[in-house]
Amino acid sequence: MPASAVIHFPKGFLWGCATASHQVEGNNTNNNWYRWEQEGHTKHQSGLACDWWGGRWKEDMDRAAETFQNAHRFSVEWSRIQPLPDRWDESALERYRAMARGMTERGIAPMVTLHHFTDPLWLYDQCGWEDEAVVPLFEKYTRKVVEALKEYVTHWVTINEPNIYALSGYVAGDFPTCQASHKGMAAALRALANMLRGHAAAYHAIHQIQPEARVGYALHYRPMVAARPWFPPDLLMRNLQYSGINLAFPSALSSGVMKSPLGNVKIPQVKGLQDYLGINYYSVDTVKFDLGNPRELFGRRYFPEDSDFSATKFIANIPHGMYDSLAWAAKTYPNLPLIITENGVEDPADSLRPRYLAQHLQQVWRAVNFNFPVKGYYHWSLVDNFEWERGWTQRFGLWGLDVETQARLRRPSVDLYAEICRENGLSSDMVAKYAPEVSATMFPG
Ligand code: BGC
Numbered sequence: 041m042p043a044s045a046v047i048h049f050p051k052g053f054l055w056g057c058a059t060a061s062h063q064v065e066g067n068n069t070n071n072n073w074y075r076w077e078q079e080g081h082t083k084h085q086s087g088l089a090c091d092w093w094g095g096r097w098k099e100d101m102d103r104a105a106e107t108f109q110n111a112h113r114f115s116v117e118w119s120r121i122q123p124l125p126d127r128w129d130e131s132a133l134e135r136y137r138a139m140a141r142g143m144t145e146r147g148i149a150p151m152v153t154l155h156h157f158t159d160p161l162w163l164y165d166q167c168g169w170e171d172e173a174v175v176p177l178f179e180k181y182t183r184k185v186v187e188a189l190k191e192y193v194t195h196w197v198t199i200n201e202p203n204i205y206a207l208s209g210y211v212a213g214d215f216p217t218c219q220a221s222h223k224g225m226a227a228a229l230r231a232l233a234n235m236l237r238g239h240a241a242a243y244h245a246i247h248q249i250q251p252e253a254r255v256g257y258a259l260h261y262r263p264m265v266a267a268r269p270w271f272p273p274d275l276l277m278r279n280l281q282y283s284g285i286n287l288a289f290p291s292a293l294s295s296g297v298m299k300s301p302l303g304n305v306k307i308p309q310v311k312g313l314q315d316y317l318g319i320n321y322y323s324v325d326t327v328k329f330d331l332g333n334p335r336e337l338f339g340r341r342y343f344p345e346d347s348d349f350s351a352t353k354f355i356a357n358i359p360h361g362m363y364d365s366l367a368w369a370a371k372t373y374p375n376l377p378l379i380i381t382e383n384g385v386e387d388p389a390d391s392l393r394p395r396y397l398a399q400h401l402q403q404v405w406r407a408v409n410f411n412f413p414v415k416g417y418y419h420w421s422l423v424d425n426f427e428w429e430r431g432w433t434q435r436f437g438l439w440g441l442d443v444e445t446q447a448r449l450r451r452p453s454v455d456l457y458a459e460i461c462r463e464n465g466l467s468s469d470m471v472a473k474y475a476p477e478v479s480a481t482m483f484p485g
């Protein structure tokens with residue numbers, strides 16, 4: 041038997057999981073998602089979620105620490121911190137301080153997201169991100185949070201997946217938008233432009249309070265291929281979808297102009313304002329010209345039939361997309377630190393997750409070997425959590441969750457990830473043990 045091969049990651053690499061307030065806290069009743077759930081737009085309701093607000097973050101952070109994770113990305117909930125335009129809740133801020141402190145005490149470096157899909161009801165009722173009035177409001181909220189948490193936190197994510205927020209709300213209709221009549225690409229672009237302005241304002245505010253801060257945002261990056269590369273309409277659709285979905289924020293950050301298929305918007309103040317790029321990578325889309333889909337500009341995105349699918353076919357396991365995403369980022373922003381702020385798969389049986397994890401990390405390692413400055417990896421997610429419009433139908437946790445009893449179920453992937461975090465590397469022995477089906481392809485010879 042040949043000796044074990046080990047692929048190593050750079051010293052000081054951040055290993056953790058990512059979560060978001062509404063998905064784990066429970067009893068989050070003052071935001072637009074709660075109302076959206078009450079109105080019956082989601083498969084289930086978030087309810088107690090993982091009961092982090094009730095204090096179960098402590099036991100989950102014990103789990104993370106005991107399995108050698110050294111970082112955790114979580115989000116704070118605007119609607120708890122500022123329940124009304126003229127009211128700040130210091131006790132909510134104190135609770136988040138306790139969480140951040142609790143992580144630090146366990147040897148886990150907290151990274152904080154300021155906005156992860158949810159808006160306070162008072163903001164939502166005035167059409168939130170569609171109106172530029174949100175920008176100074178977001179800045180004020182950011183200042184409050186940073187003042188409260190700066191003792192423990194230096195890594196900040198201003199906004200999670202602005203592109204998915206805009207698309208899922210204004211185009212697909214799966215996420216709440218303040219008025220049904222406001223659907224469509226034009227409203228989506230207005231929201232995106234204001235998110236860019238909000239990011240710029242928050243970037244300066246954070247650095248003013250904490251000069252050593254590292255500030256970025258998390259981009260859902262979606263590599264895409266044309267279904268029939270020789271067929272010009274497919275290629276055209278691929279390019280349109282690719283730039284429409286992926287490039288609005290990145291283009292504004294590199295040039296000060298938000299580029300979109302519907303036209304460009306000048307936002308010069310945002311140019312260059314990122315200390316790292318956060319990448320959420322899940323899968324690669326195949327794109328086809330489809331006359332039947334005018335809502336998405338006649339493009340249809342899908343996964344090929346023979347894909348290595350997740351339980352509900354929401355994700356296809358396409359590891360090279362991880363490398364492609366990092367390569368795109370390194371080329372677009374030379375020398376900018378890159379952090380994988382999310383990557384994971386829904387898999388209640390844990391039959392796919394071990395190989396998904398191992399194969400994706402091998403692609404991260406490939407990127408590291410090309411000297412792309414990758415600084416960390418946050419798995420989505422620690423424990424099964426509330427999956428937005430899809431409710432509890434998808435299970436992304438290393439640990440499973442019994443929603444009725446709050447019991448946690450340790451999946452085999454916990455142990456694989458623990459070994460990886462402890463070794464700061466991935467070995468052929470680990471793959472042979474947890475994902476033997478890909479041993480030969482990952483470690484040939
Ligand atoms: C989001 C998470 C979500 C995950 C899996 C990402 O787009 O940031 O909130 O749970 O995907 O669906």
